[in-house]
Structures are given as structure tokens and as C-alpha cells.
Amino acid sequence: MADDTQDSSRIGDSPRIGWIGTGRMGFPLAARLLDAGYDVAVHNRTRAKAEPLTERGATVVDRPADLADRDVVFTMVSASPDLEAVATGPGGVLTAPDAAPGILIDSSTVSTGTSARIREAAARRGTDFLAAPVSGNPKVIASGGLTIAVSGAREVFGRVERLLAPLGRGVTYVGEGEAARLVKIAHNVFLGVVTQSLAEILVLAEKGGVGRAAFLEFLNDSVMGSAYTRYKSPALVNLDFTPTFTMPLLRKDMELGLSAGRELGVPMPLAAATAQLVAGAVGAGHADEDFAALILEQARNSGLTLEAEDVSVDDGLSPRE
Numbered sequence: 124m125a126d127d128t129q130d131s132s133r134i135g136d137s138p139r140i141g142w143i144g145t146g147r148m149g150f151p152l153a154a155r156l157l158d159a160g161y162d163v164a165v166h167n168r169t170r171a172k173a174e175p176l177t178e179r180g181a182t183v184v185d186r187p188a189d190l191a192d193r194d195v196v197f198t199m200v201s202a203s204p205d206l207e208a209v210a211t212g213p214g215g216v217l218t219a220p221d222a223a224p225g226i227l228i229d230s231s232t233v234s235t236g237t238s239a240r241i242r243e244a245a246a247r248r249g250t251d252f253l254a255a256p257v258s259g260n261p262k263v264i265a266s267g268g269l270t271i272a273v274s275g276a277r278e279v280f281g282r283v284e285r286l287l288a289p290l291g292r293g294v295t296y297v298g299e300g301e302a303a304r305l306v307k308i309a310h311n312v313f314l315g316v317v318t319q320s321l322a323e324i325l326v327l328a329e330k331g332g333v334g335r336a337a338f339l340e341f342l343n344d345s346v347m348g349s350a351y352t353r354y355k356s357p358a359l360v361n362l363d364f365t366p367t368f369t370m371p372l373l374r375k376d377m378e379l380g381l382s383a384g385r386e387l388g389v390p391m392p393l394a395a396a397t398a399q400l401v402a403g404a405v406g407a408g409h410a411d412e413d414f415a416a417l418i419l420e421q422a423r424n425s426g427l428t429l430e431a432e433d434v435s436v437d438d439g440l441s442p443r444e
Contacts, residue, residue, distance in 0.1 A: 141190030145173040149199035151264045159289040191219035198229045203237035223248035235301040251279040256307035260367035266440040274303035312380035322418035336360045353439035362431040364412035373414045
């Protein structure tokens with residue numbers, strides 16, 4: 124029998140927000156809600172990473188369970204085990220004895236199975252659950268360009284749609300249940316395949332005497348250019364692999380995508396080949412670098428040593444209000 128410790132239908136004009144996970148993505152997203160005027164309390168496993176948000180008006184709590192009385196709680200953690208820990212593990216937000224959030228919104232990239240288990244656990248506490256994975260990185264968040272795919276009950280989505288709006292430029296409802304998980308996993312598989320393809324054509328052009336900056340300028344102005352190829356251009360030209368998304372995280376998502384392909388009977392030969400190359404790059408020592416470092420392994424396999432071109436390259440991102 125569901126525990127009706129919270130009534131999510133009462134979400135009003137000024138909901139009290141909880142945020143769990145203030146890493147590279149969670150911190151700037153929580154900050155955007157604070158800057159939009161919302162009452163936000165935050166939790167992070169390493170408290171010191173959340174403390175700077177107090178300068179914007181946030182309250183920092185010691186346990187996820189301390190956010191159980193909030194109207195809406197967001198989670199943004201690294202992987203499936205982390206989500207289960209903060210939601211249903213000891214001190215989890217769904218384990219408080221006398222309270223449960225009205226709506227739980229998870230923006231992590233996790234498996235559909237984990238998401239379904241958290242949805243069921245939330246339902247037992249009378250908490251509505253939305254899967255809301257995001258596309259972007261901290262610089263994209265700063266530019267206002269983040270996009271979000273959301274799945275769950277459409278009526279629940281309708282009640283929080285305006286709350287999601289300050290987080291970025293696009294919020295798309297994609298269906299019931301765990302549909303948003305598949306959307307995000309498919310998105311990140313495409314991210315891996317496109318990045319490997321970029322690495323291959325850049326190395327091909329350079330080995331034939333064409334500089335990376337020149338090639339990307341041409342590509343970005345052509346019909347094949349995109350927001351993604353443009354904002355990855357500085358890293359690829361100047362070999363700055365300060366991480367926005369690490370190789371091990373991409374490897375995890377490629378594996379999730381291939382698993383979904385097997386479950387749904389969809390052959391994914393390009394994704395499978397890319398997953399092997401990503402795994403190889405991790406094994407070659409690129410675990411702490413941005414996944415654009417795939418170009419280094421492509422160059423090495425091609426007998427080419429790359430050097431930073433040290434030129435200014437427009438990434439196509441400018442801050443949006």
C-alpha cells in the first residue's frame with residue numbers, strides 16, 4: 124500500500140526544491156535554479172563541493188533523507204549504483220520514515236532497469252517519478268543550451284515543466300515510463316560514433332597535408348557541420364582534453380546502448396566498433412581526459428604524431444539568459 128506522506132498535486136508557484144549531486148553538471152544546474160529564485164537545498168557526498176552554492180542562497184544538508192520533505196527533488200549522479208544509493212540506500216531520499224518528496228526527477232544517465240526500480244520505490248512512497256536525462260556539459264549549461272528529455276506520467280510532467288525551463292533551452296516530453304533513458308543512451312551512442320568519425324576524417328586530412336583548424340572551418344560552414352562539431356573544434360585543434368565527459372563515462376554509455384540493442388533486436392555494428400575503440404583508449408591511458416582524445420589514438424594507429432595548432436577557434440557557444 125502506498126505511503127501518502129506527500130501529495131505531489133500540491134506543487135505550487137514556489138516549490139521547495141531539493142538537489143542531490145553537485146558535481147560538474149549538478150552544481151551549475153542547481154545554481155541556475157537558485158538564480159531563478161527558487162528555494163533550493165542541496166546534498167553532495169563530498170559536502171565541500173556543495174558549500175559554494177550557499178553563496179547563492181542554498182541550504183546544504185548532510186543526507187539525501189534530509190530532503191524528503193521537499194516538493195521536488197532532483198538527482199544528478201554518475202551511475203546506476205549511485206542513484207540507488209541516494210534514493211533507496213541507507214539515508215536515501217525515499218527512506219525517511221515520515222516524509223517523501225512530492226516528485227523525484229532524476230537527470231542521471233542510468234540503465235532503464237535501475238530507473239524502473241527507483242520508479243517503483245517512489246510509487247510505494249506516494250512519490251511521482253520522472254526520468255529527465257540531459258544533453259550538454261558545463262559550458263553548454265553556462266550558455267543556456269542544455270536540452271532535457273523527460274519521461275513518466277504526462278500530467279506530472281505538466282506540473283514541473285516550468286521548473287525545468289531555467290535549466291536550458293529545450294525540454295522535450297518523450298513518453299511514458301523509461302523512454303527518456305533510451306533517448307539519452309541513444310544520444311550518447313551517437314556522440315561516440317560521431318566523435319570517432321571526426322577523429323578519423325581529421326587524421327585522414329592531416330596526413331594528407333590539411334591542418335585541423337582549416338578542415339574544421341570548412342566542415343562547420345558546410346551542411347555537415349553542427350553545434351556539436353563546432354563546440355568540439357577547439358579541443359580537436361589545440362589538443363586541450365580538459366574533461367567535459369570522460370572516456371570511462373562514454374564507455375559505460377556505449378555498453379548501455381549495445382545492451383539495449385541486444386534486448387530490442389537491433390544490430391549496431393558501428394556502435395560496437397566504436398565501443399571497442401573507446402575501451403582501447405581507456406586502456407591506453409586516456410581515462411582522465413575528455414573523450415575527444417579519441418583523436419590521439421586514431422593518430423597513433425595511423426603513424427601520425429599530432430601537435431597542438433595553438434590557434435583561436437570559435438566553439439559556437441555564447442552565454443544565453
